[in-house]
Amino acid sequence: MKAGKICFKCKQRAPNYCNKQDKVCKPCFMDSVVHRFKSSLRTNLKIWKDDLNLICVSGGSASMALLDLMHNALFGDEESAAEGVVKVSQRKLFFRVHVLHVDEGRAVYGWSEEFHRQQLEMIKRLCEEKYKFTYTIVPIEAAFDIVPASLDVRMPSPEEKERLLQERKMDEANHATQDDQLFETVKNKHMEIEDLEAKRERFKALISSLPIESSFQEDLIFYLKKLMISDFCLRYNFKKALFGTTSHKVATQLLGQICKGRGASVAHEISYVDDKNFGGRISYMSPMRDFLLKEIALYNRNRKVEAILQEPLAKINQQKLARPTNAPSFASTDLLIQAFFSKLQDKYNVNTVPTVVRLTGKLKKEDFEGGDARPYPFCPLCLGVRDRINNLLEVGSIIKSIQVSKEERDPDQFITKTKDVPAAVQSADEWFPDQLEQVLCFGCKRLAISAQNRS
Numbered sequence: 001m002k003a004g005k006i007c008f009k010c011k012q013r014a015p016n017y018c019n020k021q022d023k024v025c026k027p028c029f030m031d032s033v034v035h036r037f038k039s040s041l042r043t044n045l046k047i048w049k050d051d052l053n054l055i056c057v058s059g060g061s062a063s064m065a066l067l068d069l070m071h072n073a074l075f076g077d078e079e080s081a082a083e084g085v086v087k088v089s090q091r092k093l094f095f096r097v098h099v100l101h102v103d104e105g106r107a108v109y110g111w112s113e114e115f116h117r118q119q120l121e122m123i124k125r126l127c128e129e130k131y132k133f134t135y136t137i138v139p140i141e142a143a144f145d146i147v148p149a150s151l152d153v154r155m156p157s158p159e160e161k162e163r164l165l166q167e168r169k170m171d172e173a174n175h176a177t178q179d180d181q182l183f184e185t186v187k188n189k190h191m192e193i194e195d196l197e198a199k200r201e202r203f204k205a206l207i208s209s210l211p212i213e214s215s216f217q218e219d220l221i222f223y224l225k226k227l228m229i230s231d232f233c234l235r236y237n238f239k240k241a242l243f244g245t246t247s248h249k250v251a252t253q254l255l256g257q258i259c260k261g262r263g264a265s266v267a268h269e270i271s272y273v274d275d276k277n278f279g280g281r282i283s284y285m286s287p288m289r290d291f292l293l294k295e296i297a298l299y300n301r302n303r304k305v306e307a308i309l310q311e312p313l314a315k316i317n318q319q320k321l322a323r324p325t326n327a328p329s330f331a332s333t334d335l336l337i338q339a340f341f342s343k344l345q346d347k348y349n350v351n352t353v354p355t356v357v358r359l360t361g362k363l364k365k366e367d368f369e370g371g372d373a374r375p376y377p378f379c380p381l382c383l384g385v386r387d388r389i390n391n392l393l394e395v396g397s398i399i400k401s402i403q404v405s406k407e408e409r410d411p412d413q414f415i416t417k418t419k420d421v422p423a424a425v426q427s428a429d430e431w432f433p434d435q436l437e438q439v440l441c442f443g444c445k446r447l448a449i450s451a452q453n454r455s
């Protein structure tokens with residue numbers, strides 16, 4: 001056989017796909033996906049034996065692939081005997097897994113009762129029967145039930161820091177433990193919350209107060225979900241929360257965050273491990289940040305992975321309008337950037353997205369020492385880095401007023417004398433009389449400013 005007509009890995013079978021420039025056969029492709037995933041868990045995420053991990057599943061194709069890959073990493077592939085499913089069997093890993101699904105179907109996407117029931121049934125069935133993972137389903141309406149005190153965003157004091165460090169060491173030696181009784185209250189449960197209907201209406205009102213252009217609505221929903229996940233982690237002692245973030249998402253986030261004035265957080269939030277918040281008590285992890293959408297789609301098809309096919313919110317919003325926008329990508333910032341990368345990747349150079357993702361590894365992460373100097377470095381809404389008060393983009397100038405020297409005052413001229421004294425702003429209180437303005441980061445402030453009928 002001529003070179004190019006044969007799989008570059010096994011050099012035996014005829015190739016099925018062209019992955020980047022390499023021609024590869026189906027079994028070799030599947031093996032390499034699983035292998036890359038496992039080595040990502042081991043080397044980038046440092047997931048140990050017996051570790052307890054929370055997998056956050058939205059139901060979309062990337063997070064469902066994450067679920068299948070996790071199952072594969074744990075149990076190998078003895079059970080996937082179904083017809084037409086490509087087998088991948090390799091050495092197993094040993095750690096524990098719990099699945100968390102934040103249910104946004106009705107409040108965000110307006111699913112019918114029947115469709116909603118079917119999707120949740122699918123997630124339950126996959127967890128219980130196919131993967132044998134424990135799970136919890138929490139409706140997004142429960143965002144209103146988060147007690148602010150349970151999500152303390154203050155940096156730990158030196159003593160607390162020491163205690164957290166000890167706890168980390170304990171975890172490494174003995175692995176994170178759980179209060180079994182407490183865990184039973186959420187294990188394999190679809191959580192019920194009080195006044196669900198009223199909270200749903202409140203949630204819809206909250207989201208619809210934001211403009212549908214740009215990505216404000218999507219951002220707020222994402223931040224609320226992240227707060228709920230963090231709350232869940234702190235409450236039930238999960239230290240590692242895994243997300244199905246793909247490399248396209250990483251590339252999109254990089255540009256998107258900068259556009260939205262959230263550049264300060266980007267180095268943390270798109271890395272493999274983001275443990276800047278809560279004194280490192282939770283690590284948000286993205287084991288799939290090297291995977292291309294195409295690879296995930298092929299993997300899912302070969303493994304017959306089920307997923308919820310959900311149209312983007314921006315599209316749904318536009319379709320509801322009498323006169324939808326003619327702006328590209330339904331006037332959504334995120335979708336526009338995503339389309340930009342997809343086009344470059346598909347039509348121009350297959351290494352575009354991988355190059356951008358590699359580049360993000362060079363971004364410097366800020367060190368958060370905390371302490372008294374900066375007790376609250378993070379924004380309580382997005383958990384991102386809060387800008388310092390002298391951010392000139394925000395305030396324009398730090399000169400508050402200029403005291404004109406009385407003795408040299410010249411009625412024809414305005415502040416030109418050397419004895420005039422400019423007064424600089426000293427504290428955040430002086431800039432932002434409103435408490436909300438003081439605590440939110442630059443990006444979240446733009447979000448709040450864009451809201452209508454604020455209440």
Ligand SMILES: [Zn+2]
Binds near residue numbers: 008010012013026028
């Ligand atoms: Zn091969």
Ligand SMILES: [Zn+2]
Binds near residue numbers: 382384442
């Ligand atoms: Zn923020």
